[in-house]
Amino acid sequence: MPVPDTSFFQSHYIPNTPSQQQEMLDAIGVNSIDDLFSDIPAKHRHPTLDIPHPMSEIDLKFQLMALGLKNSNLEQNACFLGAGAYNHFSPSIVKPILTRGEFLTSYTPYQAEASQGTLQVAYEFQSLISNLMDMDVANDGMYDGATSFAEAALMACRVTKRDEIYVLDTINPVYREVIETYALPQKLKIYTLPAKNPILPATAACLLVQYPNFHGNIEDLALYKRQTEDAGALLVVSADPIAMGMLKPPGEFGADIVTGEGQGLGVPISYGGPYVGLFCTRKKFVRQMPGRIVGRTNDSEGKTGYVLTLQTREQHIRRERATSNICTSQALLALAATITMAAVGKTGFRQLSELNYHKAHYAASLIEKLPGFSLPLEGEFFNEFVVKCPTNPSTINKRLLANEIIGGLDISSSMPDCMLIAVTEMNTEPQITALVTTLAEFGS
Amino acid sequence: MNNIHAFQRKLLMERSVPGRIGSILPDLDVPKQNLPRPELLRDNLDFPELSEPEIVRYFTNLSRLNFSIDTNFYPLGSCTMKYNPKINDEIAFSPGYAGLHPNQPIDEVQGALTILYRLQGYLREITGMSGVSLAPLAGAQGELAGVLMMRRYLMDNGQEQRLKMLIPDSAHGTNPASAKMAGFNVVSVPTDDSGNTNLEALRAEATNDLAGIMITLPSTLGLFDKNIVEICNIIHQAGGLVYADGANMNALLGQVKIGDLGFDVMHLNLHKTFSTPHGGGGPGAGPVAVKSILEPYLPAPIIGLNQEPNEKHYYLESPNKSIGKLAAFHGNFGVLVRAYVYIRSLGDYGLKQISENAVLNANYIKEKLKGYYNLPFDRNCMHEVVFSATKHKDKGVNGLSISKRLLDYGFHAPTMYFPLTVDEALLIEPTETESKETLDLFIETMKSIDQEAQSQPDLVHDAPHNTPIRRLDEAKAAREPDLRWSRPEEP
Ligand SMILES: Cc1ncc(COP(=O)(O)O)c(C=O)c1O
Numbered sequence: 039m040p041v042p043d044t045s046f047f048q049s050h051y052i053p054n055t056p057s058q059q060q061e062m063l064d065a066i067g068v069n070s071i072d073d074l075f076s077d078i079p080a081k082h083r084h085p086t087l088d089i090p091h092p093m094s095e096i097d098l099k100f101q102l103m104a105l106g107l108k109n110s111n112l113e114q115n116a117c118f119l120g121a122g123a124y125n126h127f128s129p130s131i132v133k134p135i136l137t138r139g140e141f142l143t144s145y146t147p148y149q150a151e152a153s154q155g156t157l158q159v160a161y162e163f164q165s166l167i168s169n170l171m172d173m174d175v176a177n178d179g180m181y182d183g184a185t186s187f188a189e190a191a192l193m194a195c196r197v198t199k200r201d202e203i204y205v206l207d208t209i210n211p212v213y214r215e216v217i218e219t220y221a222l223p224q225k226l227k228i229y230t231l232p233a234k235n236p237i238l239p240a241t242a243a244c245l246l247v248q249y250p251n252f253h254g255n256i257e258d259l260a261l262y263k264r265q266t267e268d269a270g271a272l273l274v275v276s277a278d279p280i281a282m283g284m285l286k287p288p289g290e291f292g293a294d295i296v297t298g299e300g301q302g303l304g305v306p307i308s309y310g311g312p313y314v315g316l317f318c319t320r321k322k323f324v325r326q327m328p329g330r331i332v333g334r335t336n337d338s339e340g341k342t343g344y345v346l347t348l349q350t351r352e353q354h355i356r357r358e359r360a361t362s363n364i365c366t367s368q369a370l371l372a373l374a375a376t377i378t379m380a381a382v383g384k385t386g387f388r389q390l391s392e393l394n395y396h397k398a399h400y401a402a403s404l405i406e407k408l409p410g411f412s413l414p415l416e417g418e419f420f421n422e423f424v425v426k427c428p429t430n431p432s433t434i435n436k437r438l439l440a441n442e443i444i445g446g447l448d449i450s451s452s453m454p455d456c457m458l459i460a461v462t463e464m465n466t467e468p469q470i471t472a473l474v475t476t477l478a479e480f481g482s
Numbered sequence: 483m484n485n486i487h488a489f490q491r492k493l494l495m496e497r498s499v500p501g502r503i504g505s506i507l508p509d510l511d512v513p514k515q516n517l518p519r520p521e522l523l524r525d526n527l528d529f530p531e532l533s534e535p536e537i538v539r540y541f542t543n544l545s546r547l548n549f550s551i552d553t554n555f556y557p558l559g560s561c562t563m564k565y566n567p568k569i570n571d572e573i574a575f576s577p578g579y580a581g582l583h584p585n586q587p588i589d590e591v592q593g594a595l596t597i598l599y600r601l602q603g604y605l606r607e608i609t610g611m612s613g614v615s616l617a618p619l620a621g622a623q624g625e626l627a628g629v630l631m632m633r634r635y636l637m638d639n640g641q642e643q644r645l646k647m648l649i650p651d652s653a654h655g656t657n658p659a660s661a662k663m664a665g666f667n668v669v670s671v672p673t674d675d676s677g678n679t680n681l682e683a684l685r686a687e688a689t690n691d692l693a694g695i696m697i698t699l700p701s702t703l704g705l706f707d708k709n710i711v712e713i714c715n716i717i718h719q720a721g722g723l724v725y726a727d728g729a730n731m732n733a734l735l736g737q738v739k740i741g742d743l744g745f746d747v748m749h750l751n752l753h754k755t756f757s758t759p760h761g762g763g764g765p766g767a768g769p770v771a772v773k774s775i776l777e778p779y780l781p782a783p784i785i786g787l788n789q790e791p792n793e794k795h796y797y798l799e800s801p802n803k804s805i806g807k808l809a810a811f812h813g814n815f816g817v818l819v820r821a822y823v824y825i826r827s828l829g830d831y832g833l834k835q836i837s838e839n840a841v842l843n844a845n846y847i848k849e850k851l852k853g854y855y856n857l858p859f860d861r862n863c864m865h866e867v868v869f870s871a872t873k874h875k876d877k878g879v880n881g882l883s884i885s886k887r888l889l890d891y892g893f894h895a896p897t898m899y900f901p902l903t904v905d906e907a908l909l910i911e912p913t914e915t916e917s918k919e920t921l922d923l924f925i926e927t928m929k930s931i932d933q934e935a936q937s938q939p940d941l942v943h944d945a946p947h948n949t950p951i952r953r954l955d956e957a958k959a960a961r962e963p964d965l966r967w968s969r970p971e972e973p
Pocket residue numbers: 364365366560561620621622623654656657698702727729730751766767768
């Protein structure tokens with residue numbers, strides 16, 4: 039097949055010109071670039087490539103910005119949608135720091151002397167996340183909240199040398215699916231327990247609890263700690279970092295592994311990713327922890343510096359005996375979370391958490407009074423709650439969107455006519471009033 | 483003398499001053515509600531108290547301690563540290579994409595789904611496969627998805643005894659780790675003297691417990707295995723499946739389709755080949771591509787398209803035998819958007835020129851340095867070349883010292899001590915986005931380090947000298963782990 043001639047095109051990302059390429063070919067001693075590919079079977083060389091032709095920056099931006107406008111975004115609409123990702127405050131300083139090329143375009147910090155910035159940020163992240171969860175140690179982040187939870191279950195099985203994972207029926211059903219994807223191929227067994235009164239057998243490796251749970255309720259961690267202790271199992275908690283501004287952290291209840299979704303800490307919501315998974319444990323289990331860990335040490339002149347450590351847990355050293363296959367993770371989003379935690383700060387974090395709480399409870403109290411609506415679940419909640427509606431939640435959500443409101447998650451497949459509503463510090467009183475007013479149109 | 487460097491590196495908690503704040507939050511604009519029971523509330527949170535200007539300066543100064551693509555050449559083998567176009571970030575951060583909630587009904591996010599649908603199609607075309615899932619969040623997760631699909635396929639065909647996964651000894655560590663997580667037993671296959679897979683050893687392992695093989699193409703030695711079609715045949719005839727680790731696709735874009743060679747399943751690293759920024763260790767994205775026999779097993783979600791008479795409608799679906807969900811949502815969307823923008827801006831012509839220039843640049847370095855450094859495989863390389871830094875070992879200069887000395891000269895180190903099969907390996911990958919001028923300077927630098935190793939071995943041995951810190955005590959870090967700031971004990 040003739041090779042199509044595309045040499046008239048020069049990409050702005052490729053510096054070498056045809057005459058420089060020729061000089062290099064001469065230096066190598068071959069006639070053409072094609073000769074360099076001679077190890078590829080000739081039969082399969084030069085396939086057709088049905089991809090559109092190159093586009094100019096102007097055209098591309100025009101087209102993609104127009105396509106973006108087809109989406110209903112959270113800048114134009116009030117958002118009451120949560121269930122694992124939330125519209126939270128991201129300080130203005132996050133993006134300019136995140137997009138500094140020195141952070142954005144650096145590699146994983148294997149060369150410590152050339153990566154002290156990234157490494158020190160990781161140490162800061164580990165410090166603040168351990169403080170937030172009140173745990174001994176944190177790693178430098180996992181893919182997301184769901185995979186952190188799944189990896190925690192695997193780790194609990196390694197630590198206890200048991201193979202039974204117990205999961206409360208109140209965890210996010212998608213997290214449950216991810217746990218199955220990770221655990222079942224390794225011949226681990228997964229059992230569901232009712233959150234109300236779980237009875238944990240003495241053969242259990244761990245109990246997995248979400249805090250607050252999928253429906254927004256604050257689970258009784260003290261009870262679950264007693265049960266895991268009696269069973270000789272580990273208590274694994276997936277905690278919402280924003281709730282930890284006011285709620286007693288899992289570490290105080292004696293949790294053994296704490297995970298979480300770090301998106302709420304100033305990470306753009308970005309249709310589900312990239313986010314960052316949080317992962318903490320106790321000191322005695324650190325060698326069973328997955329993911330990267332950064333430690334403080336000193337250089338040959340006694341200066342303090344930071345370095346990847348305990349790497350014998352990881353795939354590049356231990357291969358099939360590693361604690362996980364994870365390699366590239368979500369370091370940039372851990373940086374976003376670190377900047378946010380620093381900027382919101384000690385007093386701000388409590389305030390932020392309480393804004394969520396009061397606004398959510400205010401909204402719930404108004405909705406509860408609407409004819410035809412009710413709050414079917416009892417118990418304390420943080421910033422998310424289930425509402426039973428007089429009609430199909432998807433119908434309600436369409437009306438809400440017409441009023442520039444993104445409604446709650448339709449959970450009618452598990453709880454008939456129910457919607458899961460999240461309220462954060464980003465929701466103003468007028469937004470809450472608009473939500474309630476629109477909902478009222480559906481009342482009896 | 484003041485110590486500005488120590489000041490700049492003080493940790494957030496060490497800088498904290500009670501009473502400072504870093505952002506003003508809104509007042510509560512609704513009536514205060516009853517707080518939960520006091521036993522549910524936390525007493526104290528040890529977080530920093532800092533003002534905004536000091537936070538910005540702190541992080542900015544930290545960033546300046548890093549090497550990065552925007553500031554340095556990174557000849558980092560198997561990592562494809564190419565330039566990361568800025569337009570990709572601009573689009574991905576725009577509100578039409580960064581401001582979407584993953585649980586929004588699909589009618590509200592048709593623009594986002596359009597991009598994902600098209601990206602699936604482009605990746606199918608580039609790989610020559612019939613199905614793609616964009617769900618995996620990094621290369622290793624793509625591998626896990628791929629081998630899980632192999633496992634399920636074999637089980638569905640009554641072949642659950644097939645648990646042996648072959649992996650060449652030069653493979654990246656994630657390959658065996660992923661195979662293990664999918665329940666396979668890993669068996670290593672040796673590389674022969676010319677850098678190809680040892681066919682005899684391979685044939686000997688082609689038994690009825692064989693699940694398949696995971697091959698990196700080009701290999702992490704920077705070589706295109708000449709027997710690749712034969713390898714696929716041997717594995718298929720023995721009843722196994724063939725996995726391609728496509729992390730090194732930068733060498734092959736538009737030159738050959740992996741699917742045409744006989745592979746059944748592969749992953750791509752968008753944070754390598756498709757220019758999305760590495761972020762100091764992520765985020766990435768590791769889409770998996772498969773032949774039709776494995777399509778029903780792809781991880782959810784897949785983006786589907788309904789061609790209605792006058793409208794296109796995109797939707798999310800789970801294939802009927804899917805290995806399930808790999809993460810909470812729909813993949814690392816922001817990364818996928820960047821890769822989409824990249825493919826569109828380069829287009830068909832540009833994609834081919836990537837691989838051409840990547841391979842040309844690597845061969846140029848190989849040719850220019852082979853008289854100075856030991857070249858274990860003297861044949862055309864692909865996008866990267868491996869040297870063996872054994873020449874000056876008697877003077878105490880090894881691959882590590884040479885790598886560290888490069889940092890002194892403002893170049894990032896090559897990948898070192900990988901692949902594990904090459905003694906003192908230095909794996910060099912220039913990528914297509916480096917100019918001949920940069921390559922020439924790098925080549926000259928490598929030559930002078932070789933000189934230094936002869937005339938002043940201590941200078942190289944003790945490198946680096948010019949970095950913000952010198953070589954760190956890693957043994958101490960592992961022996962006495964200090965993994966977080968702790969409040970000093972009250973005296
Ligand atoms: C050859 C090869 N395979 C797989 C991986 C794993 O990819 P990731 O780090 O995205 O998980 C890498 C890179 O780290 C690699 O170089």
